[in-house]
Amino acid sequence: MTSTVEAQAVQRRHAEDEFAAELAALAAGDDRPRPPGWLLSPAAVVTYLLGGTAADGTVIIPKYVGSRRLMEVAVATLATDRALLLLGVPGTAKTWVSEHLAAAVSGDSTLLVQGTAGTPEEAIRYGWNYARLLSEGPSRAALVPSPVLRAMADGRIARIEELTRVPSDVQDSLITVLSEKTLPVPELGEEVQARKGFNVIATANDRDRGVNELSSALRRRFNTVVLPVPAGVEEEVDIVSRRVAALGKALELPELPPAVDEIRRVVTVFRELRNGATEDGRTKLKSPSGTLSTAEAISVVTNGLALAAHFGDGLLRPSDVAAGIVGAVVKDPVSDQVVWQEYLETVIREREGWRDFYRAARRGE
Structure with a gap:
């Protein structure tokens, strides 16, 4: 049996341990039929996944953002x-x-x-x-x-x-x-x-x-x-923000001010290169060899937070995420580098408010 001290030292707890209070609250107030062997009714399981409120008022945070x-x-x-x-x-x-x-x-x-x-x-x-x-x-x-x-x-x-x-x-x-x-x-x-x-x-x-x-x-x-990729930018930004906050807490990173702007920047770059077109649909783009998934976006932002907390001024800035984005995009040093360079010069360079990111990304090449 794991002691409380040992549980606190675990880097990543299992879902049933991390959210034990939520599961217990849902079970206590769950009056709907449960299939044999189930701890919760199907309706309560969906509430646990998508978020809501238990009968006793316990807030159930969303585990999945989607349909x-x-x-x-x-x-x-x-x-x-x-x-x-x-x-x-x-x-x-x-x-x-x-x-x-x-x-x-x-x-x-x-x-x-x-x-x-x-x-x-x-x-x-x-x-x-x-x-x-x-x-x-x-x-x-x-x-x-x-x-x-x-x-x-x-x-x-x-x-x-x-x-x-x-x-x-x-x-x-x-x-x-x-x-x-x-x-x-x-x-x-x-x-x-x-x-x-x-x-x-x-x-x-x-x-x-x-x-x-x-x-x-x-x-x-x-x-x-x-399971589809997130339908829109805001949905993906929400997913990345939630997971980054949870990871930061689990890794005990110093708490930083909200960084939605930089998260949106990472998500935008990933979505445009993944979809082969800018968000407004005006410019067609070549896609790199990697998947540029939401999970990779979470990793880039989390790494950026660690840089900002330990080596920066406590604010997540374009320079903190630029190197991570370049590393995620350029998996093949030949073909992906060409894709990234073209995107950087034809899209990022001309985008209003992205000058600091452009400079940081150029230095990270």
Whole structure:
């Protein structure tokens, strides 16, 4: 059990720990039907995600800024026998939503499989403690359950990150789990049946390299919810502002005055280069090789805050974010540098109020 002192020393707490008070307040005042094994009703889960007020007046801060209907579809899916696939380009909050969904539904977001090209079947099924296996033979004590198997046994949510990076034959080991809600253990001559409350949330980015398409049999077991990039500048500025404030607090950065203007500057640059056109639509632009996601914008602003707090005058200025933007844009030193230079000279240089940023960005090249 983690002590209070140890919890305070953790750099990033799990969602169910960070927002325990909100979850408790929602549960206490939740009088709507709850699916078997759920800690909250689907309506309360959506309130937890999108923000609102609990019955006792506790303010629930938004975890996701976007379409309510998308979150309702995602939550409703978890209340059925189908698993949930969150699909989207990098930086669309797939992992963030996945974690908070698991925290709100089952109170545990830690049953996680990180998908990579080297993810083995044992990460989804089970492995063995080979010392015990050799000395005792196959037994329950020698079996090492995967996060998915533990979620089945406890009636909780299992999370699989970057499912399309997992080799196809390993992906397909999920089919029996999702269709039959059981996992055979032939070495022991038995099976593990999922308790009520079990389900799987997977995330995937189909634009990334190293993608292994899901088989049609596996895809049928998922209901897919596509998380879009923020629709407008102000929505993205709001998302970045909220996440930067939360990160700054978690990292214990010195508190700085609001920096909405610089956040809007970062978001504008990212959106224009990502979309291949200026916000007014008058100038077509070349796009760099990187994704320039909202997550990267959050990282650039957070790094800028650290620079301003520790090496500046306590105000976030164009020079604090310029180097981070250049680093985010120029991933390929040849082709991306050309894209950035053209954007800098044809758009930024002529934009009113951006002269300081232009100079700082030129120095950061």
